[in-house]
Amino acid sequence: MVSRPLATLAYALLGLIQRAPLSGYALMKTFQTTPMRQYSGSPGAVYPALRKLERGGLIRGVVERQRSLRPRRVYCLTSRGREALRRWLAPPVTVEDVALRERELMLRFALMDGVLPPSQIDRFLTTMSESLDGYATSIEPFLDARSMSTHARLALESGLEGLRGRAAWARRAEQQLRTTRRRGRKRS
Amino acid sequence: MVSRPLATLAYALLGLIQRAPLSGYALMKTFQTTPMRQYSGSPGAVYPALRKLERGGLIRGVVERQRSLRPRRVYCLTSRGREALRRWLAPPVTVEDVALRERELMLRFALMDGVLPPSQIDRFLTTMSESLDGYATSIEPFLDARSMSTHARLALESGLEGLRGRAAWARRAEQQLRTTRRRGRKRS
DNA sequence: AAAGGCATGTAAGGTGTTACATGATTGT
DNA sequence: ACAATCATGTAACACCTTACATGCCTTT
Structure with a gap:
C-alpha cells in the first residue's frame, strides 16, 4: 500500500x-x-x-x-x-501538471538541485516544455470558437502567452544548466 | 454587517x-x-x-x-x-491580487464584460498592469541575493517574465478594447 | 438488454484560513 | 517599563477532492 x-x-x-x-x-x-x-x-x-x-x-x-x-x-x-x-521531485512533467499545478511545478524545480541527478533535472525540463506546448496547442482551437466573448478570448490569449513563455523558459534553462555543468567540470 | x-x-x-x-x-x-x-x-x-x-x-x-x-x-x-x-468584479487590482490570486483575476476579467461599464474595465486593466509592475519590481532584488541557488534564480526569472508579460498583455488589452469600442460607436 | 451519457447528490477526509492565545527575549 | 519580535500553538470554520450512490434517457 x-x-x-x-x-x-x-x-x-x-x-x-x-x-x-x-x-x-x-x-x-x-x-x-x-x-x-x-x-x-x-x-x-x-x-x-x-x-x-x-x-x-x-x-x-x-x-x-x-x-x-x-x-x-x-x-x-x-x-x-x-x-x-x-x-x-523525480516524475516527468505531465500535461495535467502544467494545466492545473503550475505553482507546484516551479516549486519542484526550485527545490530539486542537489537532490536529483542532472539527468533527471534535464528530463524534468524536457517533459515540462513538451507538456506546455502540448497543452497550449490543445486549447488554441478555443480562440476560434464563436461562443467566446472578446474578454474570454483575451483572457485565453494571456494564458497561451504564459504557456508559450514558460516553454521557452524551460528550454533556455536546460541549455543554461548544461553549459554551467560543463564549466563546472572544466574548473575541477 | x-x-x-x-x-x-x-x-x-x-x-x-x-x-x-x-x-x-x-x-x-x-x-x-x-x-x-x-x-x-x-x-x-x-x-x-x-x-x-x-x-x-x-x-x-x-x-x-x-x-x-x-x-x-x-x-x-x-x-x-x-x-x-x-x-x-468592480474593485481595482491590488499587488496582493497579482501576487497571490492571478487565476481569480483572469476569471474576473473574463466575466466582467456586459456587467461592468467600460470605465471600470479600463480601471481594472490599468491597476492590473501597475500592480504587476510593482510586484515584479519588488521581487527583482532577490535575483541578486547570494542565498539564491541557480535553480531558485531560474524559477524566479520565470515568475518575473510571467509578471512582465501579463503587464504588457493588460496594456495591449486596454488599447484593443478602446479601439473596438470606438469602432462599435461609429457603426451604430 | 446493455452501455454510456445525462443529472443530481452525499460522505469522509484532508487542508487551508483567520483569529486568537501564550510566553520569552531583545532593544529603546 | 514598554514595544516589538521571537516562537509555538489551538479552535472554528470553509472549502475542495475523491469516491460512491442513484436513477433516467438514448443509442446500439
Whole structure:
C-alpha cells in the first residue's frame, strides 16, 4: 500500500529543511519574506504540517532550550523524508501538471538541485516544455470558437502567452544548466 | 454587517449563470470541456456550491421535469446575485491580487464584460498592469541575493517574465478594447 | 438488454484560513 | 517599563477532492 501524497506545503517544508535544518518559525519567515510566499506562511498551516510530517517520520525535531515553557524545535530531514522528497521531485512533467499545478511545478524545480541527478533535472525540463506546448496547442482551437466573448478570448490569449513563455523558459534553462555543468567540470 | 466574500468557484458559477441560465450539470461540463477547468468541475464541489448560493438568495433554481425522482434544476441569477457578482468584479487590482490570486483575476476579467461599464474595465486593466509592475519590481532584488541557488534564480526569472508579460498583455488589452469600442460607436 | 451519457447528490477526509492565545527575549 | 519580535500553538470554520450512490434517457 502506497501512502497518499502530501500537500504542496508539506513538500515545500521538506525541501527547505533539506537544505539546512530549520525551526518552524524560520520556515514561516522564509515564506513571508521571499517570493515563496505563494506557498503560504500562516502559523495555522505550518505548525500542523510540521507535526504531521514528524508523526509520519519524515522529519525529526530537536528541542533546544529544554527547560523553557516555550521550547524551540529545529527540524532535520530523516532518510524517509529524503525519500519522500525525491519521489515527489523525480516524475516527468505531465500535461495535467502544467494545466492545473503550475505553482507546484516551479516549486519542484526550485527545490530539486542537489537532490536529483542532472539527468533527471534535464528530463524534468524536457517533459515540462513538451507538456506546455502540448497543452497550449490543445486549447488554441478555443480562440476560434464563436461562443467566446472578446474578454474570454483575451483572457485565453494571456494564458497561451504564459504557456508559450514558460516553454521557452524551460528550454533556455536546460541549455543554461548544461553549459554551467560543463564549466563546472572544466574548473575541477 | 457585511457578508463574507464567496469562494472563487461560487463567483465563476454566478458569472456563467449571468450570461445564460444553466443547470448544474451544464455548469460542470463547461468547466470540464473548456480552459475553465482550472476552476474545478467535480460534482462534489459544484452542487454544494449551487445549493449554498440558492440558500443565500443569489440564484434561483427552476425545476424542470417536476414529477421525476431526478428533477433537473435550471438556475437564474437574482438581483442580489447580480449585485454580489458586481461587487466582486468592480474593485481595482491590488499587488496582493497579482501576487497571490492571478487565476481569480483572469476569471474576473473574463466575466466582467456586459456587467461592468467600460470605465471600470479600463480601471481594472490599468491597476492590473501597475500592480504587476510593482510586484515584479519588488521581487527583482532577490535575483541578486547570494542565498539564491541557480535553480531558485531560474524559477524566479520565470515568475518575473510571467509578471512582465501579463503587464504588457493588460496594456495591449486596454488599447484593443478602446479601439473596438470606438469602432462599435461609429457603426451604430 | 446493455452501455454510456445525462443529472443530481452525499460522505469522509484532508487542508487551508483567520483569529486568537501564550510566553520569552531583545532593544529603546 | 514598554514595544516589538521571537516562537509555538489551538479552535472554528470553509472549502475542495475523491469516491460512491442513484436513477433516467438514448443509442446500439
